[in-house]
Every structure is written in structure tokens, then in C-alpha cells.
Amino acid sequence: MKNQRIVITGGAGFIGSHLTSTLVEMGNDVVVVDILLRGNKIPKEVQSKIEFHQVDVCDFDAMAKICKGADLIFHFAAILGVDIVADNPIETMETEVNGMQSVARAASTNGISKLIYASTSGVYGHIALEQSVSEEILIDPRTSYAMAKRYNEIYLASLFEEKGVHSVALRFFNIYGLRQDNRMVIPRFIEQALAGDPLTVYGTGEQTRDFTYIDDAIKATIHLAKSAKGFEIYNIANEKEATILDLAQIIIDVTSSASEIKLINAPSKRYDYEVGRRYGSSEKLDKKVGYKPTTELDNGLRIILTDN
Numbered sequence: 001m002k003n004q005r006i007v008i009t010g011g012a013g014f015i016g017s018h019l020t021s022t023l024v025e026m027g028n029d030v031v032v033v034d035i036l037l038r039g040n041k042i043p044k045e046v047q048s049k050i051e052f053h054q055v056d057v058c059d060f061d062a063m064a065k066i067c068k069g070a071d072l073i074f075h076f077a078a079i080l081g082v083d084i085v086a087d088n089p090i091e092t093m094e095t096e097v098n099g100m101q102s103v104a105r106a107a108s109t110n111g112i113s114k115l116i117y118a119s120t121s122g123v124y125g126h127i128a129l130e131q132s133v134s135e136e137i138l139i140d141p142r143t144s145y146a147m148a149k150r151y152n153e154i155y156l157a158s159l160f161e162e163k164g165v166h167s168v169a170l171r172f173f174n175i176y177g178l179r180q181d182n183r184m185v186i187p188r189f190i191e192q193a194l195a196g197d198p199l200t201v202y203g204t205g206e207q208t209r210d211f212t213y214i215d216d217a218i219k220a221t222i223h224l225a226k227s228a229k230g231f232e233i234y235n236i237a238n239e240k241e242a243t244i245l246d247l248a249q250i251i252i253d254v255t256s257s258a259s260e261i262k263l264i265n266a267p268s269k270r271y272d273y274e275v276g277r278r279y280g281s282s283e284k285l286d287k288k289v290g291y292k293p294t295t296e297l298d299n300g301l302r303i304i305l306t307d308n
């Protein structure tokens, strides 16, 4: 992927900013659309190489103008973070649904034939009980965020049928890496470990997640963007299950911290959002593009700490 005009919504956020840097490095004209809800995470040296618009994705007129002449759109703008979503379920859904419709219309009115969408492994809800989840499994979204993401996946399927816009929905499994903020567990634990404060593990800490390193997620995303045809859904997962207690211990080890692990009750608003077990299969991704995430959790954490 080179010499393409690429629009990235949410391109200043955590995943988006990594995608922005990589696509600039590859020699593309990158246009970032972001309302900077969480500041601008794009590295300074990259900021001068992009076109930037502080615009709400829901603003169709603005999006239609910005997307003119683009070859491809990555729609990564979203409201996320369990605490924020739990406090703002309606706003979360509105941003998802209105944002997607605005971006989809901007694509079809400008004759842009490819759209890559950041969905979520949250659509699986409580499904991942005994196995890693594959894309074929029946999903069970429980939250406004996950429901809206699932709705948009279906919307994209119809966008292909009706308007011929090719798209991919990426179901990201707990992506982590540099520049992520402490809404998510890994940066939060690293912050606590570096400060010597207790690591606040919610509940028993036996719940699991599949932590996927950002560089792997970006590689997978770009492979899929190149090969997108029709409408497809892919897991972006590391295929490894780690308990939150394990995670806390690994972070204490890699930071050589004297912090303790403290089991506490999760804030009540998190109750509906907690999933006991979640890990994914990247087999479909691997079959399609010959690549899947492999960075081990402790290695990914070491890279973050060295580059910090």
C-alpha cells in the first residue's frame, strides 16, 4: 500500500495513531479526522506529514468533503473504555451508528470502494467459555458499545450489497501498546507498578483476556485492507489466554516493581461489562493473509517499557 490517499477517522487515538504512523511511513497521503477527545496521540514528527481535520465523524457534509479523492477509509473513531461507555451508553451508540452512516455515505457518494472498520471482540459477550472464539460462532453482545458495533457490521454487509463498497470489520481483542491511556487495564497496571502503588485487580483476577500487541494488530489490519473484497469479519487476536492476576504479576516482574497485587471489587458500573473469559482464534486471518499476531505478552510489555 503506497501513494494512496487514505482517510483515518479516529486517527489520533491509540490504535488510529499507530495506523497513521505506519501508513505515512509506507508512503501514503494520510488524512486524519479526529475530535481529539483524548488528545492527539500521533507522534510530533508524523503530525507535520499528514492532513488533519478536527471534525466529528457524524458531520456528513464535512466528511463528504474530506473524503473526496480518497482511495480508502479506515473508520476507527469511537467512544470506548468500559467506564466511559457505562456512563454514556446512548452517546456511545449514537456515535457508532451516526458515525458509520456518515462515513459510509461519504464513501459511496465519493465512489470510494473500500472501508475498514474497527469492530470489537466485545460482540462475543459471554460466549468464550470453553474455547477460543472464531468468527463463525454465534455472538452475544451485551453492551451498548458491542451492540452498536455488531449493528455496524451488518450495516457494512448491506453497504456492499447495495452500493458495492468493500469492507472488513476487525474484531480487536484487547489491543495494547505504547500511547494507550489508562482507561485500559495494561497502562493502568504499568502506571501503578511504576509508582509503587498496589495493582488493583478486580474480583478474583481469574477472568481472562487475549492481549494483542499493537504492531501485530496494525500489520494484520494493513494486510486485510489490501485484500478486502466483499464484506468480511476477522478476529485480530493473539490466541493466548491470560488471567488478569497473571497480567498483574508479569507487569510487576517486567517493571521490577515492589508493588503488591490487591484484589478489590470492580466499580459497580462494570458489573454488566465483565466477561469471565475471552480469547480468540486468528485462524481465519492467517488463512486469508498468511499472518497472525504472535508477540508474547511479556515481550510486548518489555517493548512498551523500553520505548516509553
Ligand code: UDP
Pocket (backbone or CB within 6 Å): 082, 174, 183, 184, 185, 186, 188, 200, 201, 202, 203, 207, 209, 244, 266, 273, 274, 275
Ligand atoms: N481490570 C482490573 N483492574 C483495573 C482495570 C481493569 O482488574 O484496574 C480488569 C477488568 O475487570 C477486565 C480486564 O482487566 O477483566 C480488562 O479490562 P479493560 O477495561 O482493559 O478491558 P475489557 O476487556 O473489560 O473491555
